Amino acid sequence: MSGAQEDTSFAALRGQLQEAAAAFADGPDALEGILLGLVDDVDRAVREPLEIFPVCHHSPASATAMARRLREKQPKVVYLELCEDMAPLLAELRNCRLPVAVQAFAGDVEGFPAQWAPLSVVAPVTEASAEYQAIAYALDTPGVELVLVDRSADHVFQWDGGAGPEAGTAGGDDAPKEEEAALHGEAVGVELGGLRPRFAELEEHLLRHGKVRHWSEWWHQYVEVPLGDSDHATYRQVMFLIGSLFRRLAPGEGSRLRVDEDRERYMWTRMREHLAASGTDPRDCLYVCGAFHAASRVEEFGVAGGSDTFTIPPRTATTWQYGLIPSSHAAIEAQFGLAPGSVSIAATEWAKGLRRSRVKPYVLEGQAGRRKSAARKAADAPAVAGPAADRLSGFLRQPPAIDRLDEAELLGWSVEIVRAARRNGYLASTADAIAVFETSILLAGMRDRAKPTPYDFQDAAVTCIEKDSVPGRRDVRRLVEIMMGGDRVGRVGYESLPPLARDVYDRLAPLELKPEQRGVRRALLDMAARPELAACSDALWMLRRLLPQGAVRPIMGERRLGERSVQESWDLSLGTHQRALIELGYEGVSIEQVLEQRLRRDAYGPRATTADVLAAVEDATLYLRGRRLADELGGHALKVLATERSVDGAPEVLRRVRALLAYYRTSEPVLPPWIESFVKTGYAHYCTLLPTAFQDEDATVGQVAAMLGFLFGMEGLALSLGCDRAQLELAVGQSHPGDPSKTALLWAARVRLGTLSRAELRARCDALLDNPLVVPSYPRYLSGFVHALEPVPGLADVVVEAVSNAFARLPDPVLLPWLPLLITTLRSGAAEPAALLVREAGRIFPGRLAALDAWVPPWHASPVPADAARPAPGGPRSRGAALLPRHPAACDAVADLLGCAGEWSGPEASPEGAGGPSGVALLAAHPAACDAVAALLGCEGAWDTGRGADVPGALLTARHPRAGEAWEAVLARS
Template sequence: MSGPFDALRTRLHEAAAAFADGPGALEGILLGMVDDVDHAMREPMEIFPVCHHSPASAVAMARRLREKQPKVVYLELCEDMAPLLTELRNCRLPVAVQAFASEVEGFPAEWAPLSVVAPITEASAEYQAIAYALDTPGVELVLVDRSADHVFQWQQPETTPTDEDALHGDAIGVEIGDLRPRFAELEEHLLHHGKVRHWSEWWHQYVELPLGDSDHDTYRQVMFLIGSLFRRLAPGDPQRVRVDEDRERHMWTRMREHLAATGTDPADCLYVCGAFHAASRVAEFGVRGTDGFEISPRSASKWQYGLIPSSHAAIEAQFGLAAGSVSIAATEWAKNQRRTKVKPFQLAGQAGGRKAKKPVPPPAPVPEVAAMDQLSGFLRRPPVLDSLDEAELLGWSVEIVRAARRNGYLASTADAIAVFETSILLAGMRDRARPTPYDFQDAAITCIEKDVVPGRRDVGRLVEIMMGGDRIGQVGYDALPPLARDVHDRLAPLNLKLQQRGVQRALLDIAAHPELEPCSDLLWMLRYLMPHGAARPIMGERRLGERPIQESWDLAIGTHQRSLIELGYEGVSIEQVLEQRLRRAAYDPQATTARVLEAVEDATRYLHSPRLGGELGTHALEVLARERTVDGAPEVLRRVRRLLAYYRTSEPTLPSWIESFVRTGYAHYCTLLPMAFTEEDATVDQVAAMLGFLVSMESLALSLGCDRTQLELAVAQSHPEEPSKVALLWAAQVQLGRLSRAELRARCDDLLGNPLALPSYPRYLNGFVHALEPAPGLVDFVVEAMSNAFARLPDPLLLPWLPILITTLRSRGAQLVPLLIREAGRVFPGRLATLDEWVPPWHAQPELAPARAATGKGAALLAAHPATCDAMARLLGCAGSWQVAPAGAALLEEYPDTVMALEDLLAT
């Protein structure tokens, strides 16, 4: 039986024999492509193949919708996104339809959160189909592609794709009409022989421009042919092939289900899908296909849906397109409308669109005719040079010179002429009938940029801006989730245009306008939850127990609209989302005690919630009991001190959880202290923080039932070897009264007098500096020890130690530096003239007399003032009379036990 493509098959058979030295694999591919086109054209339901963000597809779609006026439009888009499409009226394109799941069930936990986006631009065929279906009475729009949940169900765990860009983030992109070839060698071959740099330029030159003026049958057959080519030459990845075929089975199954349920005639339907899927060979293809495909149920994950702002740059990054290609497509879309006089469809009330005109009666439907072979003529037709393109190129050349001047380039009229001629030259060298925007961009860079970029933008970027720039969409207020609308309503007293992109300054004089305090509370929560820059405080801070007086903020909420919308997927209010985030952080299996205490502090500071603070504080107690390391001791100490200071000043009594925390922490750190002193992994800062907790919390811990013996035993069992920890232990012994200052000073003098100990002396000083955490009363001794070190240590030891000292003081500056500076200011002379005569206080102290001399002086003092002695005795409850103290042999006879002990001591 003869068909419309028999002549084309004959020519391709001859071409295969000529180029491949006989029929073979090449002939099979070429003839198979024609069979695919014939197969798709014979389908009773009209298949409309498209390429995403293709102006030619958009023009062909608008033209065909007005001709055919289908009653049902089947669209290749996630079926669960259908309810969102009506909200496109409240947005300014481009935007992306998003499915988002933060609570993941049935998928690996490391995938969370799950996100799927489908960008929509004005220059896209699917937007034309959506606008037609939603604004035409009696027309039904049915989404037939797999759901967002199935996108992840059908994805291999180790191959889950994620892309980073400014607006779409970690999301899997769903693109209608993905026609980029997956066969790397094919793409390289096309780029090389097409004399283009990237795939976007190849598509623009060899598909977009030729199809811009083609009729409906030619458009469909060419798109079927291209889709078949890429499908047959795609790499044989079984996983990718299975997913592609399952998507096609899913879509045809959904369409037949809808046809059976509604009784719609397939001739009144239009199936819009990517050209890659249009000529499918699965058994379920077509309205007469088999019904053997079973669609699995969705997982238990909770999916949220909404619209997020998108941009040309975000779409290019999401789908690997060349920079500026989507902007060039938007320019071509406007150009095609003027040239073809095709009136596009647009949703009524579309934000950012043209004002709606009076409805024009639709043209009478064109009767259907049998499809003829249009491929042969299209493939043999040479490109035609349009004279209008030269005028357009001249306008581009003048405009890029003007833009270059504004950005600091020394461009002139001669450069405009050079760009014009070079564009034509490049197009000729690349076998093109007319220069494309990409040829013009190369010419502009060659003729204007030279080797210097005087401003922030290079010429390539200037060309992209001139071609339309990075257009950024916006989601309207009515299309925002309840949380985002609530944020806008609560910030209304600031009188700012929060929907507007860019940075705006907000000034809050809360002392004069107390009604602005709720705005301040909300801004601090937004600062915590949203990315950096969305809400940035310039003046003012939020501390525990303090009330705001005046604040200044830089707000860019419109710029970060996507982040605000995704907060709406997590809850109905900003407070609910913040509480969920704090709980999630505190109950994370990897959360440390310091991290849980941070959540307690944030709950108190931002939410003013004693209930949540108490719950998280109780959990912090459990986490502390499980910890077996001291890594977080410094942070734990700082946060517990802040919380204690807050509760003591703002609450009548301490919460029960913090009393339990202090009691448990005292016993916990006493247990770990000996091990921390000897372990190499425990730093001196961490050990000092443990001692700081034990010493500073001691009075409270003892009042709660702890025993000071625990600390004394822990210090007695500590036997460090590292010099800085040894110094820290000495400081702890002084704090506990187990070591006198005189003995500590003597040990330091011994170290300075021992040549073998001198190299390690700076490390002892490092320990003394850290000892100010548990024993701030030793600050005078630390100043003395550091002064002696500067005076007596040789330069080869002193100079390498100075950077360590500086970094130590810098890391602990808020606690240690003020103490040292205050003590140094008290000890050292205030004037340079008195420095030569200045004697350090520790050198001016009198030498300690022998014990016997001290005893003698004390007895003489008492004898000289008997009345004072009697008064003190009566006060202390002592009774007795004055006696003459024995001396010499009489004294020894009176105390024989002491004599025997002295003899034993001397004998040893």
């Protein structure tokens, strides 16, 4: 460019700025250098042969100016500041409802730190954005080429993790509370033209003197409104000036500025490469970029810049996948730190600006059901961009335009917000509508505005309606945002979904619920009446495993090992969680494939425990047909178990192994080889760790009890597979715990092994109660006994006796202090075994309060001699004898179970004097069992043994446990 051109364009503006610098600066000429540098940046950008179109992201003024300029210029090539590897996806926007975001996703990283995974980059697109106008024009106009020139998604993370001026992560100080604010997840956001001062003092100064609360309101008042109806040259020069100002006042020369300049070098290098390869005239092109990058000072700037001064670094070996995900106004605001409601207000202003300026926007063919208009197809004569005259001087000198008050619009807003407030529980009235109307005008006047902006109206509504309480879940500020257009949420069309998402929608088609719709939909599945719905049920259970909580939620029905419901009810919100469903498509082509990959990743992860691997085995058995994956993961569980040196996961391992064993025993002809090997290996493994676990302070009593539960519960199978019981006996013998709860657990294990009798265990418990030094820690012994019910459930009566003796023998001054400790210990560490203890206590203690006074505890009753005489014929009728005429069939069943043979004898022994089999033999052989069952059935009378001794019925369980179980089963059937 020549000096004559420079003097002609901005000579007057330079002179004015020099005079202003001389008047206000009282030091070196730094201010003059900054002011004149701004003009130089504008002049340089304006004179570039390849027309630069500066924009601001989601700016209605930028979108309107873009639509107007595209119709005037009709460029043949549009260069767009957007990740170049996202170009193939832009054509899919026509199948979506905006706003949506173009996403680049990488689940497995190579060349980046592993803790960064997964990597995600999103570029939101809204209707009220200049980039959408450029995309729609280029894709629907024949002969026009759209070229994306910004760095790739891979370079976003290469260059300081994407910490550029237009990059942000989800969240922010003004992030909305609605769930739509998380639609972008933890993705790095890339926006076109993020324009905001990085100099904190400058932003604070602008907000204070502009009498506004946040940056979005300042931009709307001092940039959007003045530029809304400006001509093309004025718009460009003002945006160049703002971009240059924010760039020159950006603090420091750090990494962020380096990334900015590298991006600009990258984009100009790509444009020059394309121009050289295609031979396109730069005057037929349009370069759409953020105003921050338009006023660039790098050497590579312009088509005549250095062609070999910048080398584009290669990408890493990371494999990137691309797709479209739903977005929303709230998500955009949260990700880029905009004020809540600002994007919705911008969309409203965009629609109003189109009606006022009569500009016809570009809309993709098929977008939102619209058709391409004939006016769009008309081609105007191309406009040639040349050096523009100085428009900045006049724009900066002119006073702000006085926008007349639109009373009808403001009155409509006031009435509508009162109506919305009443629907949401506020006690608003017509008087509040009048107050909002007048307060809006008052606030606008205090802020030097003739016409209230939406932000003035929002403040007035909060002041006049909300007052000091919010009766519903929405405050007045949120109601104003909804009234101004609301949080529009986009949707990706079926044709633009990845194969996995389309397959999910196809599988759920029999439900006829349109799962792509937002909100919660109830689905009822009756597989008994409609067997084809079983495929829908399988898909829903897998989606519940893969998608975030709340996407699919079962209301009725469950799926466990060996159990499948015939009727199910689901709450589905797949439309709300469409982003998560789309990202599943990046991992595979079907949900079965993705589930298998995730199960492998969980099982083979570096921190996977044996419980984690067994959980993966269980999920593979539940959701995937066939045993291939389950057997593979089960074999891996053996390796993980052999490497573990702690017992932290023992309770979970025990629970899952029991469930898998029960399932395989009922559904398979033989046990899988891996689970047999697991039981054998686990038996030896836990025997080895048992002495250490008893002494380890970090190992809890519940974990040690789970180890013993595995050893005793799997003992039969382990011994049949070749394990040696002596190994367990040696492990128990080598255990010497110091903790009272573990000591009680060890005593229970010795009773189970037969090295400690039940009488000796009772004697040790009595000794604990007799020792005043041990009484304070007695609750911990009881905690150990309760945990012992997991490996040794037969000790339930002894534990009930130990607890009862404590309550009976200890005085209140001793009992009451440790009673809260006992309760909290049992609730926190032994909730599940305590249920067995309660059932046993309910069986032993009398069921009625009147019988409690005459009740004698079983452990206080006298034992029956083994050679006790049987009742003489014709003697007093006993409770056992009364059992015969009432329940002869039950007596026969128990007699046969115990191997007693004989015939009914005596007319009084049978209901009608008829003979019957084996009942008398039962009475003679098992008086205690008969006595217990007679008491259970309510048969009165005393059993006469001939020696004056009573045989307590409660000894049935201790002497004849199988008889007790048989009687319970017989009574349940009868």
